[in-house]
Amino acid sequence: MSKENLARMRELTYKANDVLKKLFDDAGLILVDFKLEFGLFKGEVVLGDEFSPDGSRLWDKNTLDKMDKDRFRQSLGGLIEAYEEVAHRLGVKLD
Template sequence: MSDREKLYEGKAKIVYMGENPDELILHFKDDTSAFDGEKLAQLAQKGEVNNAFNAFIMEYLQQAGVPTHFLRRSGARESVVQRLEMIPVECVIRNRAAGSLCRRLGIEEGRILEPPVLEFFLKSDALHDPMINHSHIRSFGWASEDEIAAMTRWTERVNVLLLALFARAGLILVDFKLEFGRYHGALRLGDEFSPDGCRLWDAQSLEKMDKDRFRRDLGGVVEAYIEVARRIGVPLA
């Protein structure tokens, strides 16, 4: 690993240069964080589980026509992806009220949102990922009008696809975030999709099956991730 060029190390992944300039290697770590890095821990197996989970979801979305940067898994903790010029905007879609939406608007947790709420946030740990709108994105040049429309369209499409996938597994997809980037000018879904970046509840008990277990000191974080993976058919070693 030391002979590869490290491009970036984040809270949950390390990004290395791939074998050619158009490819990157994502290394999924066991590190877990919350509250902009104020709460940190290492959870055994998390990197392996999230790598397998992400590969499964990305391939599922690709088969449904969603353009993603994912190419292949290359190891228990690593995947090869296209190198994107990332857009510094998080697209968050909410099917039920939870997290910051409840705090901002005083909405009770679990309220069904019909239609789903789509929000944009600037990806910036230093600024605590502030909420932004369509005008901010255009005025500051983070994305073009066409790209905003495409990010919106693909986020809503992913929501429809994943709502159905998780519902079949007895799970409620409460909310999730997506990030996009440009591959030679073409928009692609980037980053990852795992229980680190979404909220999932058991449909019967409403038990939290995502990173809220870490945020709220509920325990059994990786065990919950593994259970979600098992239900939707992710092959785990």
């Protein structure tokens, strides 16, 4: 991996963080952390992955309740309801 490609990945990561932090903040959620996967397409660095509560940690801004896969990992229950609530707050219709 070249220094230029690493710099591009860093740049894209910071941009994604800025956009996602604001998106979730506006939805009453704290974006604790997330993962991104990068690849090369025709020599260019591309971001290639989905973004979901499975690959990130999201907490309710007021209660600090976990709204992500940690609900499953820590046997907190209500995983589907938490995912549905995240979708609802983001304006995603699930019907």
